[in-house]
Amino acid sequence: MxxxxxxxxxxxxxxxxxxxxxxxxxxxxxxxxxxxxxxxxxxxxxxxxxxxxxxxxxxxxxxxEPVARTVMIELDGILRAVPAQYHRRGFLAGRMVTERIFSAESALLGECPVPVPMGLYRPKDGTDPRLIVIDSAGEKWVMGFTAQHSLQRYRITGWSAVENLPPPAAGCAGSRPRPHNSE
Known part of the structure; x- marks a missing residue:
């Protein structure tokens, strides 16, 4: 060469x-x-x-700016359309947070004094299908039952008793009235 x-x-x-x-x-x-x-x-x-x-x-x-979405969540046999915010940037990027409409309890302090939001996360392989909800954009999310208020961790136990809750979803399977206890 x-x-x-x-x-x-x-x-x-x-x-x-x-x-x-x-x-x-x-x-x-x-x-x-x-x-x-x-x-x-x-x-x-x-x-x-x-x-x-x-x-x-x-x-x-x-x-x-977070994107407003709606998520159908069933707790205590009541199905509700819950407003939520999907965050595309920042500390909560890739997560969705609902409005403060859930009651929660702590092992140390008892019941949380204010309603708390629920965090929603992307499902992973092996996630229990009973914990998966679908938002208004058709995306799947996993309900997170841990909340925080005043640096104290709480566990979400159900719907808050506050009057500004969204009404139960009409005509949906699983939406039945909650019995009121007069205790």
Whole structure:
């Protein structure tokens, strides 16, 4: 073999990386970055002349606000449509938290003085199907029965007795009136 042997370059004289599909909602990131909420891992966006993109990304702003959803939860034989918030960013990213409409108890302090929210998590393999609920977007969630108030852990025991509870879901299987104890 000689040193001047012509070796064809497979990509042509200059390799140009293929461009990724842009996000339809913002001019600064690719679709993959925005759909996976990976803005912090992505390269800093730039204009075509190489200067950094200095405006806030509309996708990041939209993701900062929790998304309102509704979850059907059955406790004590009563099925209710419970308002919840799905968090896409921040401390609760990937989780959903319901309104404060559940009663809870602690082994140390007894009953919690205020209604508590229920945390909902993504199901894992082997999750008991009785704990899985479906939200208004059709996604599956697992009910979490641990709540916290004033740095004390509580266990959710049922619906709160507060008057602002949503009414039981009409016509749903399992929705039957709760007996009122006059104790």
């Amino acid at each position: 000689t040193a001047d042997y012509p070796f064809p370059e497979p990509f042509g004289p200059e390799y140009v990386r293929p461009t990724s599909e842009g996000c339809p909602n913002c001019p600064c990131h690719t679709r993959r970055v925005c759909e996976a909420f990976q803005w912090l891992r992505a390269e800093r966006p730039t204009y075509s002349d190489g200067t950094p993109y200095d405006k806030p990304c509309p996708c990041v702003r939209a993701a900062a």
